[in-house]
Amino acid sequence: MLAIFDKTVATIPKPEGLELHTAESVSALKDECLSSYFASKYPGSIEIDRRPACMICSKTDVRDPISPSVFAMKDDIFCFLRGRIENIPDRLTVYKVKKEINDQANILIDAYITQRRRDGDDGPEPKSQKTIRQFYWFSLLKGFRGNFAFVLFDARKNIMFAATDVGADTGLPFYWGTDVEGNLLLSSDVEIIKQGCDKSYGSFPKGCYIMTSMGLRSFADPHKELEVEQARDNVGNLCMMVNLEA
Template sequence: MLAVFEKSIGKPPIELSLPAVGRKCLNGSPEEIAETFRSWRSDSTFYCLSDSNFLALSHEGENPVYPRSIVVMDDIFCIFSGALYNTCELRRHYGLSRQATEAMIVIEAYRVLRDRAPYPPDQVVKELEGKFSFILFDSKASTLFLSRDRDGSVQLHWGIADDGSLVCTDDPNVISEACGKCYTPFPPG
């Protein structure tokens, strides 16, 4: 999975851009990053959003224990990698059908908290039990939400592209190519 968002949406922490000895950050524009990903992952599907923002999903090299999926519901995009252990409980809690996937559950949990109360985003993750990482983008609100499980079992990296865009992926080779040395694993949730 891969997501690139302009710096007005994806506000990377200042630590990712701090200068360091021998640290090279300038490796690619969002368009170059997309082309590199497309050339490495011929089965990838791209979701182009406004202002050069995009999400991409590939099943190549996917770990069968941590499958990847993408769902778009009501202009909310969610790429999910991993597995939730309490899907039945969460489906009942949010009134979802038995066919609801993990990504659908994450979107519904986000929507409920966004629409009904001013809860912090960690309330969404608190209910999720399993091994996972996800990238959620609400295009109506221009809100980006990233998370990993508490143990950091499923990879998720973030970094800065040469134009200041935020780059997020589960592939260490992609993030290294896209961001040089200006990346780090996303902190566990």
């Protein structure tokens, strides 16, 4: 999976002085080399082109017993889910979501729609009302167990959301980074992410989410935006790392 979001839709909190790009770096949204590379590496993949806001590519495979990749679309909302949510029946009972339990990407969309502001209701919103509206969504996601990562994009409102499960740090590969223009990239393929981000990438932190206008946060402490630092990977190369202790 590959998702590219314009920096006006989603941003990574970047410390001053952190620069991991080279003079040859190009915009992943303006230059189609990255999406073409993905298509050549994964023949038959799906591409959702909603530029200038975003571009999403994915190879669906529902037959993979360990890490299936599924796609769903409803009301101009797109969701790519990789992996499996194990406790769907329990969560659906608690939150009264009526959906086939095998249709996990659509379950995420339906849960998101429940908390989304109604079309046309775009004026100022009291903070207390927003908190109540989002409580359902975050509570449902925080309670999911399994081994998964997903990306959701609401094209009507230009809102993105991406998250990983809250389990131990042994899950599916899922990376994030920025291109030379500060656009956000998310991918399950480290070679794809390197191609688009140079050294400005890292593993997406477990149990965390990123959302338009909210930045990166942890399900364990959603009131605090997380920080990004420069680090070195296991072979000594520069990369970026999330400071979960700051």
